[in-house]
Amino acid sequence: MLNRSGNTKYQIKDAQQVYRQLSVSYEKIDSTSKKLVAFADKCPNIDENDISSKARYATLCRNIRMYAVQVLQNFSLSTRRVPTEDEIKQARDAKQRSDNELMEKVILSIPGINGKTLELSEELKPFIQQYYQVLQYMQQAKLAGRDDEVKLLESNLEELAQAMRVAHQN
The missing domain is CATH 1.10.287 (Helix Hairpins)
Known part of the structure; x- marks a missing residue:
């Protein structure tokens, strides 16, 4: 399909x-x-x-x-055997738990946001995912020695953190 x-x-x-x-x-x-x-x-x-x-x-x-x-x-x-519905459901649940744990780690790394009181709302999930991706890009840029790109990504992180604080307060 x-x-x-x-x-x-x-x-x-x-x-x-x-x-x-x-x-x-x-x-x-x-x-x-x-x-x-x-x-x-x-x-x-x-x-x-x-x-x-x-x-x-x-x-x-x-x-x-x-x-x-x-x-x-x-x-x-x-030839792998076909997974059952239960095995697929377990894999999806494990992936969801892994994603949630990753989001919680990212939330705790965001300056100015108290992760303990933060409820993971659907509105904040895209921000958190984007924040994590920018963190990954920034690490790659640091390893490659691209300082100008690191500075730009740091400012992006600050903007994202500010947007999340605003969304969290609303």
Whole structure:
């Protein structure tokens, strides 16, 4: 399903459907390679008296089967299983907790705002995220030795802190 930005958004049921199709394909490959090994014993097109051809045919069929098994093992090891709804919910909750902890740390670093009394309102979240991003940019600029950029970012931080204080008072 396409979202507004033009990106494709998949749902769990889509992944489960693809996983089932993949499992069916694995089963088909497995059964086909088993049939090839069974044909190795019968090989109707080879003269019964030609032992070397019969042995080569049997070896070829066994090698195909071994390769198919190896491919299936590699694919099954590299294919992740589809997460359940509960696992996705737990991951979202963990991400939300992580984001909230980060916001609290950023709030405590903002001069002039008492983080203990500050309620994390929806109105302040964009300010806090922006404050954190500017902090990250400022650290990068300091590491790169771009002092003029650091000064500009420091003034941006002061403006953001002032805007948050005003928003917090309202």
